[in-house]
Amino acid sequence: MKHLILGSAALALTAGMALAESHGTMVRLGTEGAYPPYNFIDDSGEVAGFERVLGDELCKRAELTCEWVTNDWDSIIPNLVSGNYDAIIAGMSITDERDEVVDFSQNYTPPSPSSYAAASEDADIEAGVIAAQTGTIQAAHIAETGATLLEFPSPDETVSAVTSGEADAVLADKDFLIPFTEDGTLVFVGDDVPLGGGIGMAFRESDPELREKFDAAIQSMKDDGTLNAMIKEHLGEDSPAF
Structure with a gap:
Protein backbone atom coordinates (compact mmCIF):
# COMPACT_ATOMS: atom_id res chain seq x y z
CA MET A 1 0.00 0.00 0.00
CA SER A 112 -10.90 -16.45 12.13
CA PRO A 113 -11.87 -19.96 11.06
CA SER A 114 -9.60 -22.81 10.09
CA SER A 115 -10.85 -25.08 7.32
CA TYR A 116 -10.29 -28.50 5.83
CA ALA A 117 -9.52 -28.62 2.11
CA ALA A 118 -9.08 -31.68 -0.07
CA ALA A 119 -8.85 -32.80 -3.68
CA SER A 120 -12.49 -33.98 -3.58
CA GLU A 121 -15.53 -33.38 -1.41
CA ASP A 122 -15.71 -37.01 -0.24
CA ALA A 123 -12.35 -36.87 1.56
CA ASP A 124 -12.33 -38.50 5.00
CA ILE A 125 -11.50 -35.74 7.49
CA GLU A 126 -12.69 -37.72 10.50
CA ALA A 127 -10.31 -40.71 10.31
CA GLY A 128 -8.10 -39.98 7.31
CA VAL A 129 -4.60 -38.53 7.01
CA ILE A 130 -4.66 -34.76 7.54
CA ALA A 131 -1.74 -32.48 6.72
CA ALA A 132 -0.89 -29.42 8.81
CA GLN A 133 2.08 -27.16 9.39
CA THR A 134 4.28 -28.13 12.32
CA GLY A 135 3.73 -26.14 15.51
CA THR A 136 0.36 -24.69 14.53
CA ILE A 137 -3.00 -24.67 16.28
CA GLN A 138 -4.29 -26.77 13.39
CA ALA A 139 -1.71 -29.49 14.03
CA ALA A 140 -2.63 -29.51 17.72
CA HIS A 141 -6.31 -29.81 16.84
CA ILE A 142 -5.79 -32.77 14.50
CA ALA A 143 -3.74 -34.55 17.18
CA GLU A 144 -6.83 -34.49 19.41
CA THR A 145 -9.14 -36.03 16.79
CA GLY A 146 -9.41 -39.50 15.31
CA ALA A 147 -7.48 -38.48 12.20
CA THR A 148 -3.80 -39.17 11.51
CA LEU A 149 -1.65 -36.03 11.66
CA LEU A 150 0.96 -35.53 8.95
CA GLU A 151 3.15 -32.48 9.72
CA PHE A 152 5.27 -30.38 7.36
CA PRO A 153 7.67 -27.46 7.97
CA SER A 154 6.01 -25.10 5.46
CA PRO A 155 2.36 -24.41 4.57
CA ASP A 156 2.88 -25.03 0.84
CA GLU A 157 4.06 -28.55 1.63
CA THR A 158 0.75 -29.31 3.34
CA VAL A 159 -1.12 -28.46 0.15
CA SER A 160 1.33 -30.47 -1.97
CA ALA A 161 0.74 -33.48 0.30
CA VAL A 162 -2.94 -33.38 -0.64
CA THR A 163 -2.44 -32.90 -4.37
CA SER A 164 0.11 -35.73 -4.45
CA GLY A 165 -2.21 -38.09 -2.57
CA GLU A 166 0.02 -38.33 0.48
CA ALA A 167 -2.71 -36.79 2.65
CA ASP A 168 -6.49 -36.87 2.39
CA ALA A 169 -6.91 -33.23 3.37
CA VAL A 170 -5.17 -30.21 4.85
CA LEU A 171 -6.27 -28.13 7.84
CA ALA A 172 -5.10 -24.50 7.81
CA ASP A 173 -6.30 -20.93 8.16
CA LYS A 174 -9.17 -20.47 5.73
CA ASP A 175 -7.61 -17.25 4.42
CA PHE A 176 -4.55 -19.23 3.34
CA LEU A 177 -6.59 -21.95 1.61
CA ILE A 178 -9.02 -19.72 -0.31
CA PRO A 179 -6.69 -19.15 -3.31
CA PHE A 180 -6.25 -22.92 -3.72
CA THR A 181 -10.02 -23.42 -3.78
CA GLU A 182 -10.58 -20.52 -6.15
CA ASP A 183 -8.13 -21.94 -8.72
CA GLY A 184 -9.63 -25.42 -8.47
CA THR A 185 -6.65 -27.10 -6.79
CA LEU A 186 -8.66 -27.95 -3.66
CA VAL A 187 -12.22 -27.86 -2.37
CA PHE A 188 -13.39 -27.06 1.14
CA VAL A 189 -14.68 -30.07 3.08
CA GLY A 190 -16.83 -30.08 6.20
CA ASP A 191 -17.49 -27.20 8.55
CA ASP A 192 -15.12 -24.39 9.52
CA VAL A 193 -13.22 -24.98 12.75
CA PRO A 194 -12.90 -22.08 15.23
CA LEU A 195 -9.44 -22.13 16.80
CA GLY A 196 -7.29 -19.68 18.75
Whole structure:
Protein backbone atom coordinates (compact mmCIF):
# COMPACT_ATOMS: atom_id res chain seq x y z
CA MET A 1 0.00 0.00 0.00
CA LYS A 2 1.42 3.36 -1.02
CA HIS A 3 1.58 6.15 1.52
CA LEU A 4 -1.06 8.66 0.57
CA ILE A 5 0.98 11.68 1.55
CA LEU A 6 4.63 11.23 0.76
CA GLY A 7 5.75 14.31 2.64
CA SER A 8 4.12 13.35 5.93
CA ALA A 9 5.34 9.77 5.54
CA ALA A 10 8.89 10.99 5.04
CA LEU A 11 8.62 13.21 8.10
CA ALA A 12 7.28 10.33 10.18
CA LEU A 13 10.09 8.09 9.00
CA THR A 14 12.69 10.74 9.80
CA ALA A 15 11.22 11.25 13.25
CA GLY A 16 11.19 7.52 13.87
CA MET A 17 14.81 7.17 12.77
CA ALA A 18 15.86 10.02 15.03
CA LEU A 19 14.11 8.43 17.98
CA ALA A 20 15.66 5.04 17.28
CA GLU A 21 19.11 6.53 16.83
CA SER A 22 18.82 8.45 20.08
CA HIS A 23 18.23 5.15 21.87
CA GLY A 24 20.74 3.28 19.73
CA THR A 25 18.19 0.63 18.75
CA MET A 26 16.64 -0.89 15.66
CA VAL A 27 13.49 -2.93 16.18
CA ARG A 28 13.66 -6.19 14.23
CA LEU A 29 10.38 -7.79 13.20
CA GLY A 30 10.51 -11.54 12.62
CA THR A 31 8.16 -13.17 10.13
CA GLU A 32 7.99 -16.41 8.17
CA GLY A 33 7.73 -15.00 4.66
CA ALA A 34 5.86 -18.10 3.45
CA TYR A 35 2.23 -17.70 4.52
CA PRO A 36 0.25 -15.61 2.03
CA PRO A 37 -1.78 -13.46 2.28
CA TYR A 38 -0.34 -12.70 5.74
CA ASN A 39 3.33 -12.69 4.79
CA PHE A 40 5.36 -13.82 1.78
CA ILE A 41 8.43 -12.89 -0.26
CA ASP A 42 7.62 -10.89 -3.39
CA ASP A 43 9.38 -10.93 -6.77
CA SER A 44 11.94 -8.40 -5.56
CA GLY A 45 12.89 -10.56 -2.58
CA GLU A 46 11.16 -8.33 -0.02
CA VAL A 47 8.71 -9.30 2.72
CA ALA A 48 5.21 -8.47 1.51
CA GLY A 49 1.59 -9.13 2.42
CA PHE A 50 -0.89 -8.01 5.05
CA GLU A 51 1.56 -8.17 7.93
CA ARG A 52 4.26 -6.23 6.07
CA VAL A 53 1.86 -3.35 5.48
CA LEU A 54 0.50 -3.63 9.02
CA GLY A 55 3.94 -3.84 10.64
CA ASP A 56 5.24 -0.82 8.75
CA GLU A 57 2.21 1.21 9.82
CA LEU A 58 2.54 0.11 13.45
CA CYS A 59 6.22 1.08 13.50
CA LYS A 60 5.30 4.47 12.05
CA ARG A 61 2.64 5.08 14.70
CA ALA A 62 4.95 3.88 17.49
CA GLU A 63 7.74 6.14 16.13
CA LEU A 64 10.12 3.21 15.82
CA THR A 65 12.57 2.31 13.08
CA CYS A 66 12.02 -1.28 12.08
CA GLU A 67 13.63 -3.86 9.83
CA TRP A 68 12.29 -7.23 8.71
CA VAL A 69 13.86 -10.62 9.39
CA THR A 70 12.61 -13.96 8.02
CA ASN A 71 12.77 -17.19 9.99
CA ASP A 72 11.43 -20.71 9.52
CA TRP A 73 8.20 -21.26 11.41
CA ASP A 74 9.37 -24.23 13.48
CA SER A 75 12.04 -22.12 15.23
CA ILE A 76 10.39 -18.71 15.13
CA ILE A 77 9.66 -18.52 18.89
CA PRO A 78 13.04 -19.89 20.06
CA ASN A 79 14.84 -17.34 17.88
CA LEU A 80 12.74 -14.52 19.35
CA VAL A 81 13.60 -15.66 22.87
CA SER A 82 17.31 -15.92 22.00
CA GLY A 83 17.33 -12.33 20.66
CA ASN A 84 17.60 -12.80 16.90
CA TYR A 85 14.75 -10.30 16.51
CA ASP A 86 12.54 -8.28 18.82
CA ALA A 87 8.99 -9.22 17.88
CA ILE A 88 7.10 -11.80 15.82
CA ILE A 89 4.46 -10.72 13.35
CA ALA A 90 3.77 -13.90 11.42
CA GLY A 91 0.16 -15.02 11.44
CA MET A 92 0.63 -16.38 14.97
CA SER A 93 -2.57 -17.24 16.79
CA ILE A 94 -2.74 -16.31 20.45
CA THR A 95 -2.86 -19.48 22.57
CA ASP A 96 -2.38 -20.25 26.26
CA GLU A 97 0.49 -22.61 25.46
CA ARG A 98 2.46 -19.96 23.55
CA ASP A 99 1.62 -17.35 26.16
CA GLU A 100 3.65 -19.35 28.65
CA VAL A 101 6.79 -18.61 26.61
CA VAL A 102 6.15 -15.17 25.06
CA ASP A 103 4.00 -12.13 25.72
CA PHE A 104 1.34 -11.28 23.14
CA SER A 105 0.02 -7.93 22.05
CA GLN A 106 -3.72 -7.56 21.73
CA ASN A 107 -4.97 -9.31 18.61
CA TYR A 108 -4.76 -7.49 15.27
CA THR A 109 -7.20 -9.90 13.64
CA PRO A 110 -10.26 -11.38 15.33
CA PRO A 111 -10.43 -15.16 15.66
CA SER A 112 -10.90 -16.45 12.13
CA PRO A 113 -11.87 -19.96 11.06
CA SER A 114 -9.60 -22.81 10.09
CA SER A 115 -10.85 -25.08 7.32
CA TYR A 116 -10.29 -28.50 5.83
CA ALA A 117 -9.52 -28.62 2.11
CA ALA A 118 -9.08 -31.68 -0.07
CA ALA A 119 -8.85 -32.80 -3.68
CA SER A 120 -12.49 -33.98 -3.58
CA GLU A 121 -15.53 -33.38 -1.41
CA ASP A 122 -15.71 -37.01 -0.24
CA ALA A 123 -12.35 -36.87 1.56
CA ASP A 124 -12.33 -38.50 5.00
CA ILE A 125 -11.50 -35.74 7.49
CA GLU A 126 -12.69 -37.72 10.50
CA ALA A 127 -10.31 -40.71 10.31
CA GLY A 128 -8.10 -39.98 7.31
CA VAL A 129 -4.60 -38.53 7.01
CA ILE A 130 -4.66 -34.76 7.54
CA ALA A 131 -1.74 -32.48 6.72
CA ALA A 132 -0.89 -29.42 8.81
CA GLN A 133 2.08 -27.16 9.39
CA THR A 134 4.28 -28.13 12.32
CA GLY A 135 3.73 -26.14 15.51
CA THR A 136 0.36 -24.69 14.53
CA ILE A 137 -3.00 -24.67 16.28
CA GLN A 138 -4.29 -26.77 13.39
CA ALA A 139 -1.71 -29.49 14.03
CA ALA A 140 -2.63 -29.51 17.72
CA HIS A 141 -6.31 -29.81 16.84
CA ILE A 142 -5.79 -32.77 14.50
CA ALA A 143 -3.74 -34.55 17.18
CA GLU A 144 -6.83 -34.49 19.41
CA THR A 145 -9.14 -36.03 16.79
CA GLY A 146 -9.41 -39.50 15.31
CA ALA A 147 -7.48 -38.48 12.20
CA THR A 148 -3.80 -39.17 11.51
CA LEU A 149 -1.65 -36.03 11.66
CA LEU A 150 0.96 -35.53 8.95
CA GLU A 151 3.15 -32.48 9.72
CA PHE A 152 5.27 -30.38 7.36
CA PRO A 153 7.67 -27.46 7.97
CA SER A 154 6.01 -25.10 5.46
CA PRO A 155 2.36 -24.41 4.57
CA ASP A 156 2.88 -25.03 0.84
CA GLU A 157 4.06 -28.55 1.63
CA THR A 158 0.75 -29.31 3.34
CA VAL A 159 -1.12 -28.46 0.15
CA SER A 160 1.33 -30.47 -1.97
CA ALA A 161 0.74 -33.48 0.30
CA VAL A 162 -2.94 -33.38 -0.64
CA THR A 163 -2.44 -32.90 -4.37
CA SER A 164 0.11 -35.73 -4.45
CA GLY A 165 -2.21 -38.09 -2.57
CA GLU A 166 0.02 -38.33 0.48
CA ALA A 167 -2.71 -36.79 2.65
CA ASP A 168 -6.49 -36.87 2.39
CA ALA A 169 -6.91 -33.23 3.37
CA VAL A 170 -5.17 -30.21 4.85
CA LEU A 171 -6.27 -28.13 7.84
CA ALA A 172 -5.10 -24.50 7.81
CA ASP A 173 -6.30 -20.93 8.16
CA LYS A 174 -9.17 -20.47 5.73
CA ASP A 175 -7.61 -17.25 4.42
CA PHE A 176 -4.55 -19.23 3.34
CA LEU A 177 -6.59 -21.95 1.61
CA ILE A 178 -9.02 -19.72 -0.31
CA PRO A 179 -6.69 -19.15 -3.31
CA PHE A 180 -6.25 -22.92 -3.72
CA THR A 181 -10.02 -23.42 -3.78
CA GLU A 182 -10.58 -20.52 -6.15
CA ASP A 183 -8.13 -21.94 -8.72
CA GLY A 184 -9.63 -25.42 -8.47
CA THR A 185 -6.65 -27.10 -6.79
CA LEU A 186 -8.66 -27.95 -3.66
CA VAL A 187 -12.22 -27.86 -2.37
CA PHE A 188 -13.39 -27.06 1.14
CA VAL A 189 -14.68 -30.07 3.08
CA GLY A 190 -16.83 -30.08 6.20
CA ASP A 191 -17.49 -27.20 8.55
CA ASP A 192 -15.12 -24.39 9.52
CA VAL A 193 -13.22 -24.98 12.75
CA PRO A 194 -12.90 -22.08 15.23
CA LEU A 195 -9.44 -22.13 16.80
CA GLY A 196 -7.29 -19.68 18.75
CA GLY A 197 -7.89 -16.19 20.05
CA GLY A 198 -7.03 -14.20 16.96
CA ILE A 199 -3.58 -13.25 15.69
CA GLY A 200 -1.19 -11.06 17.67
CA MET A 201 2.42 -9.95 17.85
CA ALA A 202 4.73 -11.90 20.17
CA PHE A 203 7.46 -10.39 22.35
CA ARG A 204 10.02 -11.57 24.86
CA GLU A 205 8.62 -11.47 28.37
CA SER A 206 11.51 -9.17 29.27
CA ASP A 207 10.32 -6.47 26.79
CA PRO A 208 7.06 -5.13 28.24
CA GLU A 209 7.75 -1.56 27.11
CA LEU A 210 8.12 -2.58 23.47
CA ARG A 211 4.96 -4.64 23.66
CA GLU A 212 3.09 -1.68 25.13
CA LYS A 213 4.22 0.60 22.27
CA PHE A 214 2.87 -1.81 19.65
CA ASP A 215 -0.25 -2.47 21.71
CA ALA A 216 -1.05 1.24 21.68
CA ALA A 217 -0.41 1.42 17.93
CA ILE A 218 -2.73 -1.53 17.27
CA GLN A 219 -5.43 0.08 19.41
CA SER A 220 -5.10 3.35 17.51
CA MET A 221 -5.63 1.49 14.22
CA LYS A 222 -8.71 -0.20 15.64
CA ASP A 223 -10.05 3.11 16.88
CA ASP A 224 -9.73 4.98 13.58
CA GLY A 225 -10.90 2.12 11.35
CA THR A 226 -7.56 1.73 9.57
CA LEU A 227 -7.10 -1.84 10.72
CA ASN A 228 -10.50 -3.01 9.45
CA ALA A 229 -9.83 -1.41 6.07
CA MET A 230 -6.45 -3.15 5.90
CA ILE A 231 -7.99 -6.52 6.81
CA LYS A 232 -10.61 -6.18 4.07
CA GLU A 233 -8.03 -5.15 1.46
CA HIS A 234 -5.48 -7.87 2.15
CA LEU A 235 -7.46 -10.75 3.70
CA GLY A 236 -10.74 -10.34 1.81
CA GLU A 237 -14.16 -8.82 2.27
CA ASP A 238 -15.42 -11.88 4.16
CA SER A 239 -12.53 -11.99 6.62
CA PRO A 240 -13.62 -11.25 10.22
CA ALA A 241 -12.99 -7.64 11.26
CA PHE A 242 -13.36 -5.59 14.43
